[in-house]
Amino acid sequence: MAKTIFITGASRGFGKLWAEALLQRGDKVVATARDLGTLDDLVAKYGDNILPLQLDVNDRAAGVAAINKAKEHFGSIDVLINNAGYGLFGTIEETTEQEARGQIETNFFGLLWLSQAVLPVMRQQGYGHIIQVSSVLGHATLPVLGLYNASKFAVEGLSETLAAEVKGFGIKVSLIEPNGFATDWAGASSAQTVAMPEYEGVRAAFQAGLTDDIFGIPEATSDAVLKLIDSENPPLRLFLGSQAYPWVKQVYESRYAEWDSWKEVSAAAQGK
Incomplete structure (x- = not known):
């Protein structure tokens, strides 16, 4: 049975790939972008099955209006995919207040506003x-992506809480956590801080780790997303890519080992 899916950040990357995969199988898609011209090809190909809406997710009132327009147009919203976001590359010391606020504003608050808007x-x-x-970087971290890491850790905590709060209403919540993929996330969709020479070694080590073999093929994610949407009992968390699970498993094993080595100190702090 066809569904109506509202997806943000549909101008490129995962958003556009998933929007087209949904349209190809006959779903109705509300696709948002800052530049509606980026959706012209989908509109020409899929006609009335797509409703393109201009939206800056940082504008809370515009998000509410977009949700209401989508509901009025198609009669329901079965799925909201909060995909809009970008990566800020730079060390924490290099990051300006404006850059930090912009990263959290889009990646976290933009997602929050749309989630709140669709709940009624x-x-x-x-x-x-x-x-x-979200991202694998909502569990593990990489240097040079501190604010991005922080935004995705925040999305993880928000969404896990939301899942518990809305379960009784018949609403499900899932987190998609991709590892690296060969999209333009690190290109045209990214932002860069002004580099400090003191961190040249950190940046060099980061760049050295970005080998081609770790990046997945974006088009290969569509099938997993369709299965997630169609699942009657979807998981709270779903990794995308072969690199995410082993990396996060290693990270948590290291954390458990450290917690275990300090457990007596932790228990004594209870005071009774």
Whole structure:
């Protein structure tokens, strides 16, 4: 049965790939972008099955208006995919206040505003699925991506809490956590701090780790996303790519070992 999916950041990358995969199989898609011209090819190909909407996710009122327009146009919103976001590359010391606020504003608050906006619609329907595009960097971290890491850790905590709060309304929440993929996320979609020479070694080590073999093929993710959308019992978290699971497993094993070595100190701090 065809579904209606609202997806942000549909102008390029994962957003556009997934929007087209959904349209190809007959779903109805509300596709948002800052520049509607980037959606002209999908509109020409899929006609009335796509509703393109101009949206800056940082504008909370515009997000509410877009959700309401989508509901009015298609009659329901079965799935919200919060995909809009970008990467800020730079060390924490290099990051300006404006850069830091911009990263959190888009990656975290933009996602929060759309989630809040769609909840009344889904509660009234008695069903819905909110899919948050997080990252493997919501579990593990990399130098030079500190603010991006922080934004995705925040998305993880928000979404896990949201899942518990809305379960009783028939609303499901899932986090998609990709490892690196060969999209333009690190290119045209990214921002850069002004580099400090003191961190040249850190940046060089980061760049040396970006070998081609670690990046997945973006088009290969569509099938997994369609399966997630169609699942009657979707997982709270879904890794995308072969690198994510082993990396995060290694990270958590290291954390458990460290926690275990300090457990007596931790227990004594209870005071009783």
